[in-house]
Amino acid sequence: DADVTQTPRNRITKTGKRIMLECSQTKGHDRMYWYRQDPGLGLRLIYYSFDVKDINKGEISDGYSVSRQAQAKFSLSLESAIPNQTALYFCATSGLPGQNTEAFFGQGTRLTVV
C-alpha cells in the first residue's frame, strides 16, 4: 500500500459544484500539505497543517478549504469549483524539522472543472 493515498485519481466536475479531495497517510507524520501544480508554475502551496489543531493558509488558499479529521487524514474542498481550478493536486506529508525527512507525496488528483 502507498504511504500517501489520494482519492480520486481523476475527476471532472462542473462549474459551481462542491468537490472534496481526500488524502490519507500511513507515515505517522504530523505535517500534511496540499499543493496544486500548473504548467510553468510548479507546485504552489494551498494549505498546510502541522497537527490536527493547527491549519495554515498557503500562498493560494482563496477558493479552497481544508479539514484535518485525524493525524492521518487531510481533505481539500472546493466549495464552488471554477474552471481556473483545473489542475493537478498533490497531497504530501513530512516529518518535523531536524528529522531529515523528505516530503512524501500521493499520486496526485487530476481535476478538471468544465
Next chain:
Amino acid sequence: AQTVTQSQPEMSVQEAETVTLSCTYDTSESDYYLFWYKQPPSRQMILVIRQEAYKQQNATENRFSVNFQKAAKSFSLKISDSQLGDAAMYFCARVDQKVTFGIGTKLQVIP
C-alpha cells in the same frame, strides 16, 4: 515570501553526457534541508537526492550529485552519464517550517 528559484524552464542533454540544473533559495531558518525531486510523465514525485544544510559535504547518489553553496544559497543538481529515463520535470525543494518548491526544470534527453 521565501522563495525557491529555478531559472531554467527547460534543458536538454545528449545521452551519456552531463547536465547541471540550477536552484537558488532564500531562508531565514538555520535548520533546513534541500531536495531534488523528479516527476516523470507518470506524475509521481520521486526523491532524487537530499542535502542537510548543516553538512558541508555535497550529497551524491550514484549518477546524481549536488553542488551546495550555503553562503550563496545555491543548490544545483548534476546528472552524469544521462540516460533516456532521466527525462522528466525536476523540482528543487526547501524544507524548513514547511515544504517550498521551485517551478521546475523540464529535462529532455536526446538519444
